[in-house]
Amino acid sequence: MARLVESTITFPYRRSLGPVVGAFMTALTEMRILGTRSGDAVLVPPMEWDPRTGAELGNDLVEVGPSGTVESWTWVPNPSAQHPLAQPFAFAFIRLDGATTPLLHAVDAGSPNAMSVGARVAPRWRGERVGAITDIVCFVLGESAEIEGTDAGPASEPVTRMDYEASITYRNPVPVSADRVIEASQEHRLLGQKCPVCERVYAGGRGYCPIDAVELGEGHEVDLSDVGTITNFSIVTPVQYPGQTETEPFVRAFVLLDGSDVILSYQPVIELPATDVRVGQRVVAVWASPAEDSDEGGAMGGTYGRLIGWMPNGEPDIDDPDLVNRIF
Amino acid sequence: MTTSTDIAIVGWAHTPLVRHTDQSETQMLLHAITDAITPLGLTRADIDFTCLGSCDYITGQAFSFVSNLDAIGAWPPKRDSHVEMDGAWALYEAWLRLQEGDIEIAVVTGSGRSSTGDPALIYPMEMDPYFLAPLGADPLTFAALQARAVIDAGIATERSMAETAVRARGKGDVDELLGEEYLRTPLRRHDVPPITDGAAAMVIATGDRARQLVERPAYITGMDHRTECHNPSFRALDDSPSVRIAADALGLRNTPVEIAELQTAFTHEELLLRHVLDLGDDVAVNPSGGPLRANPIMASGLCRIGYAADHIFGGGTRALAHSTSGPCLQQNLLCLVEGRS
Numbered sequence: 001m002a003r004l005v006e007s008t009i010t011f012p013y014r015r016s017l018g019p020v021v022g023a024f025m026t027a028l029t030e031m032r033i034l035g036t037r038s039g040d041a042v043l044v045p046p047m048e049w050d051p052r053t054g055a056e057l058g059n060d061l062v063e064v065g066p067s068g069t070v071e072s073w074t075w076v077p078n079p080s081a082q083h084p085l086a087q088p089f090a091f092a093f094i095r096l097d098g099a100t101t102p103l104l105h106a107v108d109a110g111s112p113n114a115m116s117v118g119a120r121v122a123p124r125w126r127g128e129r130v131g132a133i134t135d136i137v138c139f140v141l142g143e144s145a146e147i148e149g150t151d152a153g154p155a156s157e158p159v160t161r162m163d164y165e166a167s168i169t170y171r172n173p174v175p176v177s178a179d180r181v182i183e184a185s186q187e188h189r190l191l192g193q194k195c196p197v198c199e200r201v202y203a204g205g206r207g208y209c210p211i212d213a214v215e216l217g218e219g220h221e222v223d224l225s226d227v228g229t230i231t232n233f234s235i236v237t238p239v240q241y242p243g244q245t246e247t248e249p250f251v252r253a254f255v256l257l258d259g260s261d262v263i264l265s266y267q268p269v270i271e272l273p274a275t276d277v278r279v280g281q282r283v284v285a286v287w288a289s290p291a292e293d294s295d296e297g298g299a300m301g302g303t304y305g306r307l308i309g310w311m312p313n314g315e316p317d318i319d320d321p322d323l324v325n326r327i328f
Numbered sequence: 329m330t331t332s333t334d335i336a337i338v339g340w341a342h343t344p345l346v347r348h349t350d351q352s353e354t355q356m357l358l359h360a361i362t363d364a365i366t367p368l369g370l371t372r373a374d375i376d377f378t379c380l381g382s383c384d385y386i387t388g389q390a391f392s393f394v395s396n397l398d399a400i401g402a403w404p405p406k407r408d409s410h411v412e413m414d415g416a417w418a419l420y421e422a423w424l425r426l427q428e429g430d431i432e433i434a435v436v437t438g439s440g441r442s443s444t445g446d447p448a449l450i451y452p453m454e455m456d457p458y459f460l461a462p463l464g465a466d467p468l469t470f471a472a473l474q475a476r477a478v479i480d481a482g483i484a485t486e487r488s489m490a491e492t493a494v495r496a497r498g499k500g501d502v503d504e505l506l507g508e509e510y511l512r513t514p515l516r517r518h519d520v521p522p523i524t525d526g527a528a529a530m531v532i533a534t535g536d537r538a539r540q541l542v543e544r545p546a547y548i549t550g551m552d553h554r555t556e557c558h559n560p561s562f563r564a565l566d567d568s569p570s571v572r573i574a575a576d577a578l579g580l581r582n583t584p585v586e587i588a589e590l591q592t593a594f595t596h597e598e599l600l601l602r603h604v605l606d607l608g609d610d611v612a613v614n615p616s617g618g619p620l621r622a623n624p625i626m627a628s629g630l631c632r633i634g635y636a637a638d639h640i641f642g643g644g645t646r647a648l649a650h651s652t653s654g655p656c657l658q659q660n661l662l663c664l665v666e667g668r669s
Contacts, residue, residue, distance in 0.1 A: 002350035009388055011453060021458050043562070045459045051557035072480075074472035074512045080448045082464025091469045093561065101561050104465060112513060134462050164462055166453050170388030170444045173350040210398035213358055213372055 002173035012242050013164045020048045022160050023061055025131035029155035031145070033096060033103075033123075035064045041100035045133075065096030067143050070119040072102070075112040082166065084138050090115045094139060106138035114141060128152045131159030177217065178303070181205035185305025188287045190224040192262055193217075203262045204303045225258040226285035228310070229318050231326040235274045251277045254327045255310055263326055268309035279324050282315035333427045334535025336545030337665060339368050340634040342528040345622035348443040349525040353387060356527035357399035357439050364529040365435065368541050372401035375531075376431035378408045379422045381415035381438040382626050385450050396439065407431070414438050414591075415528060415630030416651030416661050420551055422532060432537040438627030439527035447523065447625075455655065456559045468520065470655040472512035474565040475596040479514060481566035483603045486514055489595035493518040496598075496620035521593040526624030528631050546640035546647075546665040550578040553651075553661035560656045568604045571650070574662040575605055580648070583664065587612045587639050588648040589632035593619040597657060601650065615639075629653075633663050640667040 017025055020036060024046050027034045036046035037060040044064055049056055073092035079085055084106040092115070093102035108124065109115050121139040127149030129135040137148050177193065181204060184191040192201045193216040195209035201222060208215050233253035238246040251274045252266040269277050270286050288306045341363035343349070343356045351359075357380070365371065378400045384392050393410045402408060409425075411417045415438020422434035448466040455461045478484045490505045497518075505518045532538075538545040554570035556563050575581070588611055592598035598620075602613055614620075616635040619628050629651025636647035644667060651661040 007388065013457065015457055017458070025458075045559070045561070047562075051559070051562035072473050072476050074469055074476065074514075075510065076469065076512060077510075080446075080464055080466065082449055082452055082466075084463055091463075091465070091473070093473060104460060104561060105463065132462055133459050162458065164457060166449070166461070168385075168388065168445055168449050168453075172388070172441075172444050173352070175350075175352060175355070206398070207355065208358055208398065211401060211403045213362065213399060213401045215355075215358070 002176065003179060004171045005174050006169060006171050008167060008169045010165060010167045010242060015162050015164065017160055017162060018048060019059055020046045020061070022158060025159040025162060026155060027063075028133070028135040029129040029131050029159065031066070031125050031129075031154075032063055033065045034061045035096070035099050036061050042098055043101050044096055044099040044103050062098070064098040065123070066145050067120060067122040068094040068096035068099070068103075068139075070107065070115065070117055070121060071095050072117065073107065073115050075115065084134060089138065092121070092139070094121055105133075105136060108138045108140055122146070124148055129155070131155055132162050175205065175207045177205035177207040179205070180218070180221070181303070182305035185287070185307055188226070188285070188306070190226050190257070190285065190304065190307070192222045192224045192260070193220045194222050196220065201260050201262050203257075203264060224260055224262055227313060228255040228257040228264075228283055229323065230254065230269075230277065230279060230281040230283060230310075231256050231263065231323045232279060233269070233277050235277075249274050253277060253310065255283060256323070256326055263328060264304070265327065269311065270309040271311045278317060280317040280319060282313050282317065283310035284313035286311050333429065334538065334547060335423055335426050335532055336535070336538040336547045337633070337637040338531050338533050338538050338541045338545050339364050340528060340530040340637060342624070342627065342631055342634065343526050345524050345526040345624050347523060347525070349441065353382065353392065353439045353441055353527065354395050354398050356525070357396055357437055357529065360437060360439070360527040360529040361399055361435060364531050368531060370433070370531070370541075375400070375433055375435045376407060377422060377425050377434040378406060379411065379418040379425070379434065379436045380408075381411045381413050381418035381436070381630065382440060383412055385453055386440050386442060386445070386625055388444055399437075400435070413626075413653055414651050415530070415627050416591075416633055416649075416663070417553070417629075417653075419530060419532070419630060419633060419663070420553060420661065423548055423551055426532065426534055429534070433531065433533045435529055435531055436630065437527060437529045438624070438630040440624055440626035441525045442523045442623075442625045443525050459559065467655060468512045468515065470560055471520070471594045471596075472515045473560070474656040475514050475519070475594065477565035478596045478600050483566065484596045484599040488599060489519050490516075492595040492598050493620060496614060496617050498617065515594065519595040521619045521623035522621075524622045524624045526622070526627050528624070528627040528634060530630060530634060530637075542641075544641055544643075544667055546637035546667060548663060549666045550664040551661070552577040553659060555654070555659040558654065558658065563656065565656055566600070568600060568657055568660065570660045571601060571604050571657070571662070574660055578662055578664050580605065580662070580664070583646065585611060585646045585648040585664070586644050587615055587636065588650070589614055589616060589618070589635045590650040591619055591629045591632050591652045593623055593628070595620065600657070605648075629661065633665070636663070636665050640665050643667070
């Protein structure tokens with residue numbers, strides 16, 4: 001079995017809410033639940049458009065609940081990290097008093113034996129409410145609403161946006177050929193693979209030729225030069241999004257390796273101010289020494305193992321106007 | 329929608345459908361495409377159009393479909409498209425594209441590695457972002473709520489669901505299965521699909537070219553897909569109006585089929601669709617075992633169409649295939665394939 005690499009990706013979304021969902025979320029901070037009229041029906045959660053016909057609804061909001069009746073439910077014996085409760089609970093369709101459609105939410109019932117269709121439930125409100133469906137911690141059995149913690153009161157202004165963040169861990173197998181590239185980097189070697197059909201050479205150990213769709217393995221390996229020429233580059237001014245670790249403008253360069261057609265993309269340039277990087281500049285690979293903590297880091301998440309970037313090798317620039325076109 | 333232009337499935341292939349593979353999605357596609365085109369005497373250079381179906385959230389990598397292009401041999405540049413849907417929807421796009429009449433052969437794929445992450449954490453992100461995703465509303469929960477609705481409507485029982493599981497997987501004892509704990513009431517482990525890695529590739533061609541390539545093409549005589557409201561709160565979960573509309577659009581009522589391959593990942597879904605489509609006892613449902621046996625996400629629907637085509641290749645006259653997407657059978661695609669003497 002191949003080595004698995006684990007990565008956790010966080011998806012931080014900030015959403016605008018619009019007139020209907022915004023009013024619903026604002027009302028939640030006031031511990032009120034709103035539905036919207038559609039003919040004789042009252043839709044909960046409220047929608048801007050009729051779910052059956054697509055017709056625009058009149059934004060005619062009406063208060064429902066806060067108590068309601070369980071219409072259907074399922075027991076969750078092993079809650080996930082994303083679920084509203086850490087202990088076993090029921091997910092239920094709850095028809096709030098005055099509503100025509102059911103709202104999905106959690107019921108903290110203790111045991112599946114306590115759940116039944118027709119059971120009456122009421123919300124357990126969060127003390128600190130921000131204008132999100134999770135301002136209702138869950139529902140509880142009975143007619144009495146509860147507050148968890150100290151009531152911090154309603155939002156001071158209408159709620160217009162909401163944040164949602166999911167964090168997911170992925171485990172992906174690393175192709176054997178990619179591991180061999182990382183292994184070679186321990187000896188400061190850049191390993192390539194040569195397609196037996198088209199004779200193109202690829203770096204990074206992808207394990208196949210994308211032109212001829214043939215697999216490449218150990219028998220197709222070739223050593224690549226660790227000296228090359230910058231063909232093109234970009235100075236990136238970092239935007240401070242979640243996960244961004246760079247704070248100062250930095251360079252990502254394309255390096256054409258000597259003696260081959262191989263271009264390494266998005267390479268860091270080291271020991272040279274971003275403003276001094278030039279097309280045609282001659283560079284040599286910089287390798288992390290074994291003593292340095294490289295955590296397979298290197299350029300762009302470890303594709304080339306201990307390769308951490310490129311620095312000028314002192315040779316004069318190459319003056320070739322076509323060079324700038326070489327980014328693949 | 330039906331078509332006056334003859335367009336037919338001429339071949340397909342899938343990788344081994346397994347709990348975990350060490351291959352990347354691109355590698356799986358490389359093999360699936362080669363295995364689909366080679367028996368037809370085709371090379372990648374013969375393919376006029378490709379459409380790939382996959383999902384970045386499942387892969388955990390933005391623009392993952394770009395690296396999947398490596399599997400189609402996209403040099404010199406080719407006509408290509410992508411759907412963030414099951415490969416069945418890629419087939420729909422390619423089927424429309426071939427109807428323009430200027431090209432003859434298309435390859436469509438579906439691919440996914442579900443083993444990389446936890447579906448219970450990935451799928452809530454595809455739900456309503458305001459009311460459902462923040463609750464971590466997962467596919468098992470929605471399936472359980474729909475199963476309860478289907479049982480309450482008298483369309484299924486826990487026993488008939490267990491019988492469905494035994495038939496699909498070709499193993500197990502109904503009474504023993506019914507003695508097991510609930511995963512999510514009223515669903516037990518046997519009611520839910522396995523986690524499967526896999527990819528499938530399918531070759532379709534216009535009439536004359538199809539007849540050159542194979543003796544008995546599986547003509548696509550109709551394809552239709554419909555969707556319902558994104559939030560299951562507003563839907564009748566004991567029915568499938570979108571399937572009804574698609575079936576009527578294909579004239580299914582007056583067009584008997586011999587087999588139906590349905591992308592019913594949960595046992596109650598098979599019983600519900602069997603009921604909605606009004607399939608008689610003479611119609612074999614999911615002879616392949618269906619998604620209950622192997623459920624390669626993003627390829628599962630395309631596989632259904634592939635198995636329906638296999639029925640035609642093997643001498644059958646007419647088969648129905650179904651694909652779905654979204655919670656509680658939200659979107660549904662029906663595809664009718666026929667053989668001709």
